[in-house]
Amino acid sequence: MLKIALPKGRLFEESLELFLKKGIIQEGFEEGRRLSVRVGDYEFLLVKPFDVPVYVENGVADLGVVGRDVLLEKKPDLYVLFDLGIGFCRIVVAGKEENREKYLKSSYIKVATKYPRITQEFFSEKGIKCKVIPLSGSVELAPLIGLSDFIVDLVQTGRTLRENNLVVIEEITTSTAMLVCNRASYRNKKAEVLKVLERFVCLSSTR
Template structure:
């Protein structure tokens, strides 16, 4: 159904949850979208006047966009840097802002800054982690986990973790501290390369309206 109607509407891949709501709010403020959408629906495809919205896992957004199932998508830097999709990234939406950090137990801080030759790091982001420590000249043994990475230093699975942090509350409640900052992460608009060219009459106005509303918000 989506492929058949795709010429008539733009398809947007969005992660479920707060980032979905924030994106829809920006689209409405920018007068890209006129309708209210029900974010609590169990539907995976939401249709509006001009769009199809595909509700997917955050890490899957680049896959849908890169493969042309979605024309547009919204993904955080953490997801983009980890998946390295072949897409255009024209707009920083400045939502979903957080930090990618190295964290660990307080007593591990001294070890981290004493130029260790090798450390163990648990993370959901092996590519980001490998690149960061390689640049620092540290050989990191990376242990890939898919949830509750904060547990790893507590039970001795690893010395440190690399994760995204917004408020730091989860770290604090588990007795961990931020030891090093890797980079800021925020949500970006990503665009399929073919759609960027073939649907430019629809895609370009979206980019322009987003730039305009975001610039206005900075003033």
């Protein structure tokens, strides 16, 4: 039996719908208080998005669905098998409109984010000194109260930014959901793993 880590929250419904659409499972289930759900030949573990690669890398789950943003931030030691093409978002630098010129001209800025690695690497490549302020939530509040000059965050529709009078200043990269696999599981359960992968990429069983 394969164990598959699914992210709770934004990506859960899209991920489950894709597993149903591809015929990997025949019945769905709701995201509730249960953290482990058995469906057919699979056991699904419902975990926080940033924890998916932790479960997969450590072999608790064989497969997982995780955003590219999380992979870029965590850089886990696992196989990325396939871009599932769901959960499209952008990782952006955002701030107040009146600070746009400051962003373009400053050699030192303060940035609040849930993505400290991505943020540091991005501004290092641009040659800009950056004080990274790690936050786990309510990142949009930081520039409004003077904690930071800008934020780096994941944006889907941009609604939360607009509601807080913030604008996208620069796009860093895009993110979609990826199918990832534990390295040992790929060796020891290769037939089962490839059976799932073939459903997603529409490969024949003989290829």
